[in-house]
Amino acid sequence: MFTDFFYSLKKRRVPVSITEWMTLMEALAKGYISNLDEFYYLARAILVKSEAYYDHYDVAFQEYFKGIEAPAEITEQILEWLKDPINRMTLTEEERALFDKMDFDELLKEFEKRLEEQTEQHDGGGHWIGRGGTSPFGHSGYHPAGIRIGGQSRGRHAIQIAQERRFQNYRSDLTLDVRQIKMALRGLRQLNRIGPEDELDLEKTIKATSKNAGEIELIWTRSRKNAVKLLLLMDVGGSMEPFALLCSQLFSAAHSSSHFKDSQFFYFHNCIYDDLYHDIERNEAISTDHLLRTLEPDYKVVLVGDARMAPYELMERYGAINYYERNDTPGIIWLKRIADHFTHCIWLNPEVPRFWIYPTVRLIGKLFPMFELTLDGLGQAVKKLVVKK
Amino acid sequence: MNSNGFDQFKGSPDYVTSEPLRNAVNVSIALGRPVLIRGEPGTGKTLLAHSIARGLGKKLITWNIKSTTKAQEGLYIYDTVQRLNDSRFGDKDVSDIKQYIKLGKLGQAFASPEQLVLLIDEVDKADIEFPNDLLNELDEMSFYIPETNETISAIHRPITVITSNAEKELPDAFLRRCIFHYIEFPDPELMEEIVRVHFPDIKDNLLREALRTFYSLREIDEFRKKPSTSELIDWLQALMAGGVADEKISSEIPFIGTLLKKETDYNHFVNAYMTRIGDNYIIRRR
Secondary structure (H helix, E strand, O other): OOHHHHHHHHHOOOOOOHHHHHHHHHHHHOOOOOOHHHHHHHHHHHHOOOHHHHHHHHHHHHHHHOOOHHHHHHHHHHHOOOOOOOOOOOOOHHHHHHHHOOOHHHHHHHHHHHHHHOOOOOEOOOOOOEEOOOOOEEEOOOOOOOEEOOOOOOOOOHHHHHHHOOOHHHOOOOOOOHHHHHHHHOOOOOEEEEEEEEEEOHHHHHHHHHHOOOOOOOOEEEEEEEOOEEEEEEEOOHHHHHHHHHHHHHHHHHHHOOOOOEEEEEEEEOEOOOEEEOOOOOOOEEEHHHHHHHOOOOOEEEEEOOOOOOHHHHHOOOOOOOHHHOOOOOHHHHHHHHHHHOOEEEEEEOOOHHHOOOHHHHHHHHHOOEEEOOHHHHHHHHHHHHOOO | OHHHOOOOOOOEOOEOOOHHHHHHHHHHHHHOOOEEEEEOOOOOHHHHHHHHHHHHOOOEEEEEOOOOOOHHHHHEEEOHHHHHHHOOOOOOOOOOHHHHEEEOHHHHHHHOOOOOEEEEEOHHHOOOOHHHHHHHHHHHOEEEEOOOOEEEEOOOOOEEEEEEOOOOOOOHHHHHOOEEEEEOOOOHHHHHHHHHHHOOOOOHHHHHHHHHHHHHHHOOOOOOOOOOHHHHHHHHHHHHHHOOOHHHHHHHOOOHHHOOOOHHHHHHHHHHHEEEEOOEEEEOOO
């Protein structure tokens, strides 16, 4: 039943799996879904696991169930007949199997046909549109693939909700997602024993206890914690605009990775000069010199940027694109200072490597090992950052 | 529909739900699968579990997840140190390992003779592998304790509610086993209903003015943290306690600190949208 809807979702790149589809079938078979509205929400709850795909789901839903609006309008005429609910009846197994075979289009055609034939109100029975029966149409009835008509007030219909496409803003269509980046960043760790002695050293305890003639001697040790400190410097200049989402994902992955001993984040515009910034709007500055003096050289430095700028922005005094920065020291010198101060630095470039022939990119690539900001590139970069020097 | 055990959860008097959310909860109860709730902070994800527990008259077990939480802790803890310590004095029978096995929250929920509501709160806070470590246990609703050669399996599958703040953090295998619902930010009508649950005798004028101001604040995209339901409730409380005239609500936004909790947001708002007149700040006309 509805198998085409499954493929329709797949076509829209909603990541649905057979497991979830079977769950939906289970819910349908048990009769938990009695009308299209419920189907819309329940199928979404079961099949779609992120609000980012709600919009894709809406599109697929519209596509598959288009034309369902018609009976929703006919509903109004029959509403009059169907005022009081009648207790639902249960179906035998074979009856259910019979109805399972019908698909939505058939149901719809059938509905319109019967509506034309029918001339009076009808309760019970297995064919006419009415109340409490086993016909797939009507209300309070029991039909797994049935269309609900009227009954209690239901507000808007599913297809209208789907048409609204309220979740368009939640779409992401991502190449790299936060979880993948986080997994890659997990590689950034060096476990050292630090902190309070809160872990039982079993080996030593046994030894000490034996020496003590069986009198228990507990030996504690410091637990292993990640000693990696991270410094993330991100370019938020105009040419980075197309990669804003990717960079914000990298940021949120690094920011929420709790396993670093310390992590610091700063922004710059095109190139690094006298100041770095705490915020993207670059209101709150901190002097680069101050950072170099206060941060130990063992911070792992990740610079993110396209490294593309006018050559004078990199090479000249007062070359900063922002006139008021009035940098006495050319950007390249600042970059060199960073590369010299910290033992492990890499540069992540969101652009594809075939554009890396641009002069400033090549110059910067000489200072910092440059990697593409993809899953593979990130993996290689992480490896580079943990090698012993 | 009650005949087949569906439609159990109908909300509780102090918690306003939407129909899709109720349906998601009910289908998760009926199919015995955890329901994963996501949504903006302050949309009542955690309260949902409390409401289910109250609505169905069941006990609630809350497992608050922290960054250091391990999956194992939810199942059971084998207190070896205590056992080792007891062995020195011989006042307890240390060969009975059972007394050193302490069930965690998940273990308690499985072992309970009655059906419970289990809330696994903020699952994304934990280590990234955490959800994967719980896959089997949540699927089968049972786990094995090698120390005592016992299997704890759920007598009644607990109604499991899992909440998460972050997007795209949970592994696919975990997601496949859950029913998912995203709590949208309530629209003004639903919000009015929610507010009235908290303040049954709030004045209409005050509420209308406050909601209008609140929703226009939410339209400003530059905030790091947009004000949410819980901030609105706090603000309304402050407005009512302060006895602010209705017309001042939108022109001055008194007690704006209760709505904008981040200093940067507050400063940004004051600089961009307000003018100082005498000792007061008022909203700049645009």
